[in-house]
Amino acid sequence: GKAASAPPPRGPPRPGGGEGGGSEPSFPAERARGGRGGMSPSSSESWLKAVDEAYSLVEAAKHQDETGNTKAAIEAYAAVCDAFIGILEKHPDAKGTGQYSMIEAQVEVMMSRGRELKALEAELESKAERDKKKRPVVKELIETERQYNANVKDMMRHYHKPLEENLMSLTPVVSSSDLDTIFQNIEDLVGHSDALLQDLTQEEVSGELRVGPTLERSMRHVGVYRQYVTRLDRSMARLRALQADKPEFAEFLEGICSASRVRGGAGDLRPVDFYLIEPFQRIMRYKMLIERVLSCTNRAQEGAEFASLQKALEAVSSVASAMNEVKRNAEQQENLRRIQALLGEKGVTLGGKVLKQGLLRRVRAGSREGVRGGWVE
Secondary structure, three states: OOOOOOOOOOOOEOOOOOEOOOOOOOOHHHHHOOOOOOOOHHHHHHHHHHHHHHHHHHHHHHHHHHOOOHHHHHHHHHHHHHHHHHHHHHOHHHOOOHHHHHHHHHHHHHHHHHHHHHHHHHHHHHHHHHHHHHHHHHHHHHHHHHHHHHHHHHHHHHHHHHHHHHOOOOOOOOOHHHHHHHHOOHHHHHHHHHHHHHHHHHHHHHOOOOOHHHHHHHHOOOOHHHHHHHOHHHHHHHHHHHHHHOHHHHHHHHHHHHHHHHHOOOOOOOOHHHHHOHHHHHHHHHHHHHHHHHHOOOOOOOHHHHHHHHHHHHHHHHHHHHHHHHHHHHHHHHHHHHHHHHHOOOOOOOOOOEEEEEEEEEEEOOEEEEEEEEEEO
């Protein structure tokens, strides 16, 4: 990965030239005094040669750092430190000189940069591992959105549109109000899916895995599903009633499916109730997939992405909670109807709430009879 946490360190001046470079190092005045500080002339020559070689390693390390080759830069900085430390160990007589102190400082700079790069490398490896888990989830999100989008459009094209056109006939098989009850605001859901799919497709083309902003933007409008999913039971009930009570309506729907089967192919049309329930299932899948993407995102390292995903999850969870509440209420009503059937019409008043279920004992003269029922608030 590219090391971008900090610019490469600047080295101290070379002994005989400018910073990190210059002409052949020489110290004629000090040589005249017998070498560098307490060093002999021969030791000084050895020192200068070793320092010059070490600085060539500095240049190589800086080059690797600047080009973003993190692993090679770490190894190069380690080699620089080893070289400079070796110089200091071989020339203890130079201790106390300015050059000795400058090289000590250089070692600390190189070691510090090496630690930074190691931390960056670990972070990149950690992100790479998370991205490896995240990529198939994002792929599933895009592919399932594409399929969902195609399905709801199939419902609009093959069921809603023909039924809408049939309203203009002399003997329509369904009323306008029934059509609205069955399909509700499905056009809004198609528009929502179109926008999300377009943005996700762009993410797919770019190869980026930052889907947080896209999902946050889309889930701000996921409220269009609330009306649909909370009235789905009524929609399905009306569909079943029409199919049972109006043979011409059932035949019309069957004719649509039959025409699709005649055309053949892998994309045979499914019954309309299959499509009607898809938006309900899609909300739950949005929630599941966003949770999975969020689990592959690090809050500390990907703060903006994490925050966007959290907001998207909160929005879709709100709709999912409303769906679950509707489902619980429907189950309560079914329980009440079942209990009322057992106890008689005067046993309970619909609209109450079942608190407990168990075995009730109804005492009659000379006998006991167990009745399965519940306590009603």
